[in-house]
Amino acid sequence: MDHRSLFAPPEGMPFAGIKVVDFAWVGVGPIVARHLADFGATVLRVESSTRPDTLRLAPPFRDGQPGLDRSAFGAVYNTNKLGLALNLRLPRARELAIRLVRWADIVTDSMTPGSLAKLGLGYEDLRRVKPEILMYSTTQMGQTGPYRDFGGYGQHGASTAGFHALTGWPDRAPAGIFGAYTDFVAPWFLYTALVAALDYRDRTGEGQYLDESQVEAALQILGPALLDYAASGQALQRSGNDDAEMTPHGVFPCASDGGSDDRWLAIAVRDAADWAALAAVIGRTEWVQDETLRDTAARRARSEELAGAITAWTRQRTPHEAMVVLQAAGVPAGAVQTCEELFADPQLLHRGHWWTLDHAVMGPHAYDAPAWKLSESPAQPRRAGPTLGQHTHAICHEILGLGDEAIAELTAEGVFE
Amino acid sequence: MSEAPAALAPYRVLDLTGALGALAGRVLAGLGADVIKVERPGGDPARAQGPFFQHEPHPHRSLSWIFANAGKRGVTLDPAQPRGRALLFRLAATSDFLLESSPPGRLAALGLSDEQLLAANPALVVVHISPFGQSGPYRDFQATDLVAWALGGQLYLDGDDDRAPTRPSAPQTELLAGVHAAAGAVTAHYLRTRTGRGQSVDIAAQECVTWTLMIAAQVWDVSHINSRRGGAVRTAQRLDGSTLVHRVLWPCKDGFVLWSLSGGQAAGTLASTRALVRWMAEEGMADAPTEVDWSQLSAAVMDQATYDRLSAPFLAFFASKSKRELFEGSLARSIQLAAVNEIADVAASPQLAEREYWSDVAHAYLGATLRFPGAPVRLSRTPWRTPRPAPLPGEHNREIYGDLLGLSMDELRDLCAAGVV
Numbered sequence: 001m002d003h004r005s006l007f008a009p010p011e012g013m014p015f016a017g018i019k020v021v022d023f024a025w026v027g028v029g030p031i032v033a034r035h036l037a038d039f040g041a042t043v044l045r046v047e048s049s050t051r052p053d054t055l056r057l058a059p060p061f062r063d064g065q066p067g068l069d070r071s072a073f074g075a076v077y078n079t080n081k082l083g084l085a086l087n088l089r090l091p092r093a094r095e096l097a098i099r100l101v102r103w104a105d106i107v108t109d110s111m112t113p114g115s116l117a118k119l120g121l122g123y124e125d126l127r128r129v130k131p132e133i134l135m136y137s138t139t140q141m142g143q144t145g146p147y148r149d150f151g152g153y154g155q156h157g158a159s160t161a162g163f164h165a166l167t168g169w170p171d172r173a174p175a176g177i178f179g180a181y182t183d184f185v186a187p188w189f190l191y192t193a194l195v196a197a198l199d200y201r202d203r204t205g206e207g208q209y210l211d212e213s214q215v216e217a218a219l220q221i222l223g224p225a226l227l228d229y230a231a232s233g234q235a236l237q238r239s240g241n242d243d244a245e246m247t248p249h250g251v252f253p254c255a256s257d258g259g260s261d262d263r264w265l266a267i268a269v270r271d272a273a274d275w276a277a278l279a280a281v282i283g284r285t286e287w288v289q290d291e292t293l294r295d296t297a298a299r300r301a302r303s304e305e306l307a308g309a310i311t312a313w314t315r316q317r318t319p320h321e322a323m324v325v326l327q328a329a330g331v332p333a334g335a336v337q338t339c340e341e342l343f344a345d346p347q348l349l350h351r352g353h354w355w356t357l358d359h360a361v362m363g364p365h366a367y368d369a370p371a372w373k374l375s376e377s378p379a380q381p382r383r384a385g386p387t388l389g390q391h392t393h394a395i396c397h398e399i400l401g402l403g404d405e406a407i408a409e410l411t412a413e414g415v416f417e
Numbered sequence: 418m419s420e421a422p423a424a425l426a427p428y429r430v431l432d433l434t435g436a437l438g439a440l441a442g443r444v445l446a447g448l449g450a451d452v453i454k455v456e457r458p459g460g461d462p463a464r465a466q467g468p469f470f471q472h473e474p475h476p477h478r479s480l481s482w483i484f485a486n487a488g489k490r491g492v493t494l495d496p497a498q499p500r501g502r503a504l505l506f507r508l509a510a511t512s513d514f515l516l517e518s519s520p521p522g523r524l525a526a527l528g529l530s531d532e533q534l535l536a537a538n539p540a541l542v543v544v545h546i547s548p549f550g551q552s553g554p555y556r557d558f559q560a561t562d563l564v565a566w567a568l569g570g571q572l573y574l575d576g577d578d579d580r581a582p583t584r585p586s587a588p589q590t591e592l593l594a595g596v597h598a599a600a601g602a603v604t605a606h607y608l609r610t611r612t613g614r615g616q617s618v619d620i621a622a623q624e625c626v627t628w629t630l631m632i633a634a635q636v637w638d639v640s641h642i643n644s645r646r647g648g649a650v651r652t653a654q655r656l657d658g659s660t661l662v663h664r665v666l667w668p669c670k671d672g673f674v675l676w677s678l679s680g681g682q683a684a685g686t687l688a689s690t691r692a693l694v695r696w697m698a699e700e701g702m703a704d705a706p707t708e709v710d711w712s713q714l715s716a717a718v719m720d721q722a723t724y725d726r727l728s729a730p731f732l733a734f735f736a737s738k739s740k741r742e743l744f745e746g747s748l749a750r751s752i753q754l755a756a757v758n759e760i761a762d763v764a765a766s767p768q769l770a771e772r773e774y775w776s777d778v779a780h781a782y783l784g785a786t787l788r789f790p791g792a793p794v795r796l797s798r799t800p801w802r803t804p805r806p807a808p809l810p811g812e813h814n815r816e817i818y819g820d821l822l823g824l825s826m827d828e829l830r831d832l833c834a835a836g837v838v
Contacts, residue, residue: 175648179631208798230788350553372601
């Protein structure tokens, strides 16, 4: 069988011809490598069924039936990659891994610090084999320091970095932010640094090692609050939907829609123009004449009364109906969309946000496309996430140069488990 | 001492962004690019955004502006005036990137369309950052942090389930869109290093928010379940129709910790729970649930009465310790537990101190040194750069218009008098 088309660099793509060995698992590490693949790199996702990626064991499963190749979670961060099964605990598997490193430009890691080094695949090992190699390691806490061995997930990172405590109501326990939030902040910093390092390598011939603490990366987007605390000693606290500068600013209940009563509209009044427009739309023009409501502080003092009047209006409308009317008047307003609605959102559809890719076991299912849209070399949905080891045979043939006999022998030894 | 090399040192970035996307240029500056912030004469309106240094509002004291624009030099320029536009073209001709976040179509209306910019400099990477994108049905919709959070799908998933959805109280989608923009910029740049040709990149804050939903959208796609928000205590809906009210954030002596009560067959969870129970017993807790067969007690199948009965000793144990004691004890025992840190806890983190994370940056115009979050990524050969302070409006006009573009002092004075710079 001719596998060469799998490895042909996609012409005109930014990373055509760039080769990546992806030892990372779970979220951030694979997401970064996925974006390289989406923009043309050849990425080999190295996994073993003897120690599967946690996400392959997590729902949602096709037809609700668990299985290593049945989880969308196990697939979505691996678009356009090729799947290689390799049990790195076996010496012969490690020999093959070293041969792949010689082939590669970039090697990825997201294991507990030191795990790959124990297998002889740490950065110091790899640079002896290939001095110009680029390698990244991404973990919750980074490669050094007293907390470096913490083996948590993005929800632990979000909690550690402060996002959980900052989300919720001041009169209650924190609600926390949904999901593994820092897993979806940290990748973009690492990706940007990696591409810069790749350009530096091209210019100088020098490789390097990138150490990312996902907590440290995510703290960037709390920057203003951190600067303020260090300067004033006053720490930002969770405050529901109140905003320091905008009032009214909140989430208002709407008429039931799509069979649900849990329907909401977000409204933010930035300035006098928004204030006048909101008042006009909801039929409260007397507010604009009311000098005692002219500034934000005064409106905040009467926020319950204002919220009551706004709610009386939003209650009569679905979130999308209310949004369209307010937006037509120039007021920032947004339907609080459910996941179901995101698949029908005309703007996300216009941007091609949802890719439907045909997975070898699950069949067609949805993937998020990269958020950055390039005019001349856009990301391309070429392949669904691979099943575990889906392309092992092809990779052995085309990249490692192994014949069928050698492959059979290694298979019998369990190298490809 | 010679400075370490910087990965993006050969490149120049022209940064016309407002509050939305300003972090993009900051990231490129951290990687060594020469970033020139272009403000309108009088200063960027985003300087009105708080929090303010010592809580005194002033355009020079906006900490959100100071944070996102650190590491940049600054000029002023009015692109609506023909001579301002001409200057902008001259700057663009010497630049590798142009970043902007004005309302879609605004730049084109000023004669600064992608076609015109790329005609002037075919190698330019032009990056647009906007709430919804440069085209499409919501292109001209107005947005703030809260609205992007709502339409992107994250807001529905956050907050207590008996009240309205809530966003994190630190506005952040403008910064999040900025780092996506930096990633898009270097992607187009990398192709340019091979072809010599630039292109444009379109970033929408809404779509960046949609990328934060973890697997919730795919749960709809595959299982047709709409994930719903929940607070410290949540109700899990199971596929068989049963429910479990369970705790995600547990009160402790001085706050909360994140932990899940579960056993079952997943090796990590089982070992973690057993290690916590052993710790409780070590500390002499009489009712530590040591006799329980945790391998049979996954939260995915546990009934409510069992869950509530088993919760009690854990609540008591957590109440006896601080979040830091619980986290550090868990770290030593491989227990999957994290502290629910407040901003003050983050600032006092021994991990961040040991890694020398914080960067102190002197700001002469404030008469103060500000403490910045440090490198988001540590590069061994081309380290992240500690930033110069964000510029005052037009601080580098003379240096950039004079030394870089070769304008004479007379020309510069003339442009200044005409309100162009």
